[in-house]
Amino acid sequence: MKIICIGRNYAAHAAELGNEIQKDPVIFMKPDSAIFRQRDAFYIPDWTTDVHYELEVVIRINRLGKNIEPKFASKYYSDFTVGIDFTARDVQAELKNKGLPWEKAKGFDQSAVLGEFLSTSDYDLTNLNFQLKKNGELVQDGNTSLMLHPIAQIIEHTSKYFTLKIGDIIFTGTPEGVGPVSGGDVLEGYIEGKKVLHVKVK
Ligand code: ZN
Numbered sequence: 798m799k800i801i802c803i804g805r806n807y808a809a810h811a812a813e814l815g816n817e818i819q820k821d822p823v824i825f826m827k828p829d830s831a832i833f834r835q836r837d838a839f840y841i842p843d844w845t846t847d848v849h850y851e852l853e854v855v856i857r858i859n860r861l862g863k864n865i866e867p868k869f870a871s872k873y874y875s876d877f878t879v880g881i882d883f884t885a886r887d888v889q890a891e892l893k894n895k896g897l898p899w900e901k902a903k904g905f906d907q908s909a910v911l912g913e914f915l916s917t918s919d920y921d922l923t924n925l926n927f928q929l930k931k932n933g934e935l936v937q938d939g940n941t942s943l944m945l946h947p948i949a950q951i952i953e954h955t956s957k958y959f960t961l962k963i964g965d966i967i968f969t970g971t972p973e974g975v976g977p978v979s980g981g982d983v984l985e986g987y988i989e990g991k992k993v994l995h996v997k998v999k
Contacts (some may be wrong), residue, residue: 800827800909801955802853806944806970813973822946822954823881825899833881833910839998841980842905845885848978851971852937852986854922855880855911856948858965865956870949871976875917875962878993879927879986881910884970886977901905911966912986912994920989922948928987931976939972946970 804823805811811818822967822983833839841848848851856874865873882903889902922941929937951969978984978998986994 798829798962798966799959800829800838800966800968801959802827802903802948802968803951803970804945806842806946806951807939807972808943808945809973810971810975811945813975815890818945821963822951824955824958825903827900827904827909828884830906831904831909833907833996835907838999839883839907839910839978840999841978842885847885847887847889848982849884849886849975850929850931850936850984851882851884851975852879852927852939853882853971854878854925854927854939854941854948855913856917856922856967856969858961858967859963860961861963862952862956862961865954865961867949870952871917872969873952876914877917877920877922878912878914879929880912880966881929881967881984881986881994881996883908883910883978884975909968909997910994911961912988915988915991915993926989929974930985930987931978932983934978937972937974941969943972944970
């Protein structure tokens with residue numbers, strides 16, 4: 798199973814990090830060992846002092862596919878959730894400055910948190926509200942209609958380079974409002990007001 802992530806998919810988030818918007822989706826990956834499996838809490842690794850949350854809509858691939866046309870993209874996933882793409886922003890900044898790959902900052906253990914999956918048949922993924930609360934306070938408030946590259950285009954573009962397999966996960970990019978976490982924080986993710994994700998930070 799692989800975890801594909803899309804970067805800079807919301808204009809306001811690209812702007813808050815000072816990044817240019819690209820014509821094609823920005824793609825990076827996390828290894829399957831990044832899946833958050835701790836039941837009790839997310840532990841901030843000792844090699845970073847600036848871990849950020851990024852709440853994103855996540856889809857799960859349910860069919861094998863390659864070179865998928867946008868009009869067929871919705872046939873390749875039937876459930877989705879929100880997830881947190883934990884990012885060691887200090888390490889990422891250092892790597893970006895040197896022009897080096899991001900993996901250490903993005904693909905580390907426990908960095909891919911997944912919420913409870915819901916059926917796509919019950920929601921409109923082209924106009925979906927999703928939110929993150931940190932310690933009860935709203936910090937990210939996104940809507941998928943603001944994606945620069947909609948899900949169909951993400952699937953088309955990624956499947957040109959990488960065969961999509963059953964169980965693969967795609968993080969579709971974060972809206973604005975990313976920020977740091979510290980020990981004791983509680984993060985909660987919502988889809989259309991329904992709480993599907995809860996993680997404690999230690
Ligand atoms: Zn992200």
